[in-house]
Amino acid sequence: MLGGRFTLSSYTGIDINPQAIATGREAGDLPPETRLLVGDVVEDASLASQGFDMVVNLSCADWNLDTAGILAASWARVAPGGVMVVSLRLTPGASVTSLAQSFQYIHYGDDPVPEGCEKAAYVVLNLNTALSMLSTLPETRRLVAYGYWGKPSATARTPVERVLFGVLAVERDRAPRPADDPVQLDLSFPRDAWLP
Numbered sequence: 368m369l370g371g372r373f374t375l376s377s378y379t380g381i382d383i384n385p386q387a388i389a390t391g392r393e394a395g396d397l398p399p400e401t402r403l404l405v406g407d408v409v410e411d412a413s414l415a416s417q418g419f420d421m422v423v424n425l426s427c428a429d430w431n432l433d434t435a436g437i438l439a440a441s442w443a444r445v446a447p448g449g450v451m452v453v454s455l456r457l458t459p460g461a462s463v464t465s466l467a468q469s470f471q472y473i474h475y476g477d478d479p480v481p482e483g484c485e486k487a488a489y490v491v492l493n494l495n496t497a498l499s500m501l502s503t504l505p506e507t508r509r510l511v512a513y514g515y516w517g518k519p520s521a522t523a524r525t526p527v528e529r530v531l532f533g534v535l536a537v538e539r540d541r542a543p544r545p546a547d548d549p550v551q552l553d554l555s556f557p558r559d560a561w562l563p
């Protein structure tokens with residue numbers, strides 16, 4: 368899908384789940400220089416620091432217990448002048464980050480969720496908290512964001528009834544700037560995105 372949208376000359380995909388990587392390896396039409404790795408993006412030392420002109424982290428950071436940590440690790444891989452694209456679940460209310468309070472069963476299809484089914488974190492971040500988290504990453508120059516209202520997944524158990532599904536692109540400066548230089552924000556959210 369990324370190849371259909373962007374011109375990719377080289378591509379590195381990483382997933383902690385070997386099955387996801389095996390499925391990726393079966394896909395045709397991959398860019399000439401493709402590496403598909405089984406690993407943890409937070410810990411994998413083979414991913415060069417500041418090596419990528421685009422890092423895409425979709426439906427991943429908020430399925431992790433440490434959303435800020437995985438975003439920082441992804442940002443650390445972005446080259447100067449590059450961009451990180453992230454999806455996040457957002458709310459005008461308080462952030463919901465505890466696994467006990469908000470989770471999603473890892474279960475697909477319409478069958479009832481089996482007993483003891485594995486759970487993933489279902490983090491929903493306060494909109495301002497998320498914007499602040501991303502705009503204060505080192506050397507953020509511009510933040511472009513889009514969001515729309517939707518319902519949580521049917522397999523999620525969460526106190527949040529309405530989720531603002533957001534996709535955010537964070538552009539990195541080519542060189543460090545003075546700390547008081549402004550960050551440019553370009554936000555396209557529903558008008559009631561900030562109303563609890």
Ligand SMILES: C[S@@+](CC[C@H](N)C(=O)[O-])C[C@H]1O[C@@H](n2cnc3c(N)ncnc32)[C@H](O)[C@@H]1O
Binds near residue numbers: 384387427
């Ligand atoms: C909901 S899927 C989204 C997959 C894909 N990005 C998409 O948009 O279709 C989340 C994926 O993130 C992977 N994942 C979660 N934490 C990870 C981590 N720390 N490092 C690498 N992969 C991770 C999971 O194994 C899962 O395949």
